Amino acid sequence: MDETVAEYIRRTVLKIPRDEIKMMLQKWGFLSEAQLQTLNFHQIKDNISQEVVQLCEENSADIKQAAALDIIYNNIHQNKRMWTVYQMKKSGEELDYFDITDFKKKFKRRLRSALKNVTITFKEYEDNAIWIRVAWGTPYKKPNQYKPSYVVYHSQTPYVFISASVLKSNLPLLCQALIVASNYHDIREMELRSHSLNSLKDIVFKRYSQNFQTYTSKPLQGENVEPENADIRIVQENRSEKERILRLNQEVFGSGPQPKLEFAQYRLETMFKSDPKMDVLNKKEPFRCLVKFSSPHLLESLKSLAPAGMADAPLSPLLTCIPHKARNYFKIREKKGLCPESFVSP
C-alpha cells in the first residue's frame, strides 16, 4: 500500500471522534466484520488509527477507498464546512431522464480532460443526494488529498452545494464539469452561504415553515402571552401590544423552526445622508460600509428580537426576506430616480 495512502487513512481516522470510529468503519465496509472485531476501541486514538492502517495494509487499500472513508466522515460532520449554493440553468424545457452512470462518466471525463491529476469519488445517499469529492493536483503534482472540494447534488433539482477547498482557482473547472455532466447550460453562484447544509437545502427546496397569507380577522387562538404567569396580582398593561408583536412575528416567520444560518452581510453603497450644514462628505460618492450580523442561529435570534423588546415589530424587510429570497449576502445601492431610497440589487 502506498505510504501517502496509509498516512491519509491514519489522519482521517484520527479526525473521527472516538465513539464514532466503529460506526464509520462499518459504514465504510472496506474492513470485514472479523477484522473490525480485532480492533480495540478503548485505547488512545493514535493506536487505533495505527491498527486500522495495519488492517488496510492487509486488504491493500488504495486512494479510492481512502477517499470513500473521507466522504463518510464529511457527510456525518457536514456542518463543519462552509457551504455555498449554486443554481444551474437549463436552456430549454427538455425533460432529461437523469442517469447516474452517465452523469459520473461525463463528470470524470470533463475534469480529467482539463486536469490529469485529480481524484474523483462519488457516493449516493438515500435522500437522492450525490456526494462528489474532488482532490486537486497540478499537471506536475499528485492531488492534494488534504484539501478536497465537496459537491452535493440533488439530481431532481437545479441546485448544487459546494464546499470548496482553499484553492479557489479550481472552482470554474468544477462548475463546468457539473453543467456538462448534468446537461444544464449555465451555473451561477447564489449569495447564500452557511455551515448548516440541511438548512441551505431547507431554504432552496422551500422545506421550512412559511407563512401563507390566510385571511383571519382575529388570531385563531387567543394565545396568552405569558401562560406561566398565573399570578393574578400582576397586571400586564401592554398585553394588546404584546399580542400584536407576536402576531406580526408569526406572519413573518411562520411558526416552525427556522433554517440555521450564521451570517447576514449587507454591503452598503449608499450616499451618506446628513444635515447639509454639517459639511460631512460633501463629495457625492457612495459611503462604503459593510454591516454583518452573526449569530449561532441568526433567524431564530431575529425572530426573538421583537418579543424580547429589543426591536420594533415589524422588523425591516431586509432582515426578514432572507429565507424567501434565498440569500444572506446583499448589496444595497442607492435607488436612481425621484426617491432616494435604497434598493436591493439582484
Next chain:
Amino acid sequence: HLATSLPLPSERDHLRPRIDLVVFIIDIKSKYSLKNVETSLAHVDASFFLGKVCFLVTGVGRVNVCSIEMNAVCKLGETYCSPVLFCELELEGIRNATAQRLVRMLGICAGHTPGVSALSFVSLMRKSDDD
C-alpha cells in the same frame, strides 16, 4: 402593573387602582432601556416626584456588557430627586432582597407606615453638604 413604556394605554384607565409607586427599570446592557425611561419620565405627573418614583438599575453583575454610563444614571436620579437602586434580577437571592426593599418602600408610599411618608425619601436624597 407592568408596562413597557409610558403613557399607559388609555383603554384600561378605568381598571387601574391608585398608583403609589413608580419604579423605572433600567437594564445596564441596553442603551434603548435608558432612552425609553427618559422619554417615559416626561409622562409622569410632577407630584409623583416627591418620593413616589424610584429607579432600579439591573444587570450590575455583568459589568463587561455595560452599555450605559453610570454617571448618566446617577444624574438622572439627582435631576428627578429619586433614589437609584442597583440590583441583579437574574440572581434569585438579590431578586428577593430587592423585591423586599421595594415592597417596604411601597408600603411607606401607600401610607401604611405610621409616622413615615414618601417625603422622607426625598430628604434622604439630599447630600450631606447641602445645608
